[in-house]
Amino acid sequence: MSQIAMTTTLGEIEGILGRDQFGGYLMECRASTQERMQNTCLDDLASFAGPIQGARALRGVRLLERLVGEGREVARPLYSADEVASDPTKAVSRLFFMPGEAGAPFVVVVPGGSYQSVCSYQKGFPTAADLVEAGYNVFLLTYRTRMEEQSAKPISLAIEDLAHAVRHILDNAAAYQVAPRYAVWGWSAGGHLTAEWGTDNWGAANWDLQPADMLMLGYPAIDFHTLLASAEDAGKDKFFASVLGTKEPDMANVDEFAVERHLGDAYPATFIWQCKDDEVVPYENFRLMDAALEAAGVRHQSVSYSAGGHGLLHPHGAEADGWTATAIAFLNAVMGR
Numbered sequence: 185m186s187q188i189a190m191t192t193t194l195g196e197i198e199g200i201l202g203r204d205q206f207g208g209y210l211m212e213c214r215a216s217t218q219e220r221m222q223n224t225c226l227d228d229l230a231s232f233a234g235p236i237q238g239a240r241a242l243r244g245v246r247l248l249e250r251l252v253g254e255g256r257e258v259a260r261p262l263y264s265a266d267e268v269a270s271d272p273t274k275a276v277s278r279l280f281f282m283p284g285e286a287g288a289p290f291v292v293v294v295p296g297g298s299y300q301s302v303c304s305y306q307k308g309f310p311t312a313a314d315l316v317e318a319g320y321n322v323f324l325l326t327y328r329t330r331m332e333e334q335s336a337k338p339i340s341l342a343i344e345d346l347a348h349a350v351r352h353i354l355d356n357a358a359a360y361q362v363a364p365r366y367a368v369w370g371w372s373a374g375g376h377l378t379a380e381w382g383t384d385n386w387g388a389a390n391w392d393l394q395p396a397d398m399l400m401l402g403y404p405a406i407d408f409h410t411l412l413a414s415a416e417d418a419g420k421d422k423f424f425a426s427v428l429g430t431k432e433p434d435m436a437n438v439d440e441f442a443v444e445r446h447l448g449d450a451y452p453a454t455f456i457w458q459c460k461d462d463e464v465v466p467y468e469n470f471r472l473m474d475a476a477l478e479a480a481g482v483r484h485q486s487v488s489y490s491a492g493g494h495g496l497l498h499p500h501g502a503e504a505d506g507w508t509a510t511a512i513a514f515l516n517a518v519m520g521r
Contacts (some may be wrong), residue, residue: 188245195222201252207257209400213301241485242334244309277345278326282312289365289519290321297309299426302326306370321362325349330426339427343375347391375404383446398518400511401456407442414485444476453483455514457507459492485514
């Protein structure tokens with residue numbers, strides 16, 4: 185019988201699953217935020233994001249509970265001890281493996297969090313449960329994020345983590361019992377990171393890696409120019425410091441990470457969705473990406489919902505609750521399953 189219920193706090197869930205594997209990683213964020221999250225239960229999440237989101241989060245952590253109960257090593261460091269010793273920022277990067285059918289393709293799940301945190305608890309693990317149920321092998325990535333200004337582009341570290349994860353999985357496909365075909369699924373900032381994986385300047389080919397068969401982009405930031413034009417100053421400064429290492433990025437840096445400007449006909453098949461009333465990522469991002477995919481002749485499915493806000497945090501129609509099934513149907517079609 186499950187020990188995890190809607191009233192179980194995040195701290196208690198980490199204790200049940202094992203702090204050595206999961207401590208601080210169900211939602212990777214600043215220490216001060218992590219401390220506050222320790223007393224947040226799934227009921228609290230439901231009151232903020234709606235009962236369906238709370239129930240989905242419960243399903244996600246119960247998948248982890250089952251796997252841990254079976255004695256599986258679910259979480260592992262993304263980098264070796266030697267790699268971390270040479271670059272301590274890599275210590276935070278982690279990969280979670282949730283097996284589906286042996287020999288089936290795999291999906292790399294990339295939660296969002298404004299490049300300031302990685303919200304696996306709310307978005308990543310719940311969708312992982314849906315994908316595992318559909319037979320896919322799932323790897324959830326905790327990637328490096330930044331809160332302070334620095335000279336390097338923090339976003340490049342997140343892309344490096346994604347590349348390292350894909351290389352690791354492909355190199356060890358036989359050990360994981362996965363087919364060497366894959367998709368990447370991401371939301372919000374994670375959707376932007378996922379979208380970059382298909383581009384001609386930061387994508388898989390630039391890492392000498394096999395491209396993804398399919399990308400799923402949930403309410404993704406696509407072009408940072410739209411955020412420069414719309415975000416409030418305080419939020420904008422914080423975001424760009426986290427992404428590009430400065431509160432006042434030059435246009436060359438912003439152009440570099442405008443996905444639709446680096447999208448060609450070799451871009452992977454793409455599923456993209458967003459709510460029209462999204463108050464965080466302007467809906468213009470959806471239109472820009474849809475138009476770019478259409479112009480490049482890329483196989484894609486674009487789905488928009490009238491209401492739901494960012495991450496479905498507002499009351500919304502029943503149709504938006506079905507986004508996962510719609511996206512999995514597209515994935516099945518691409519994978520021939």
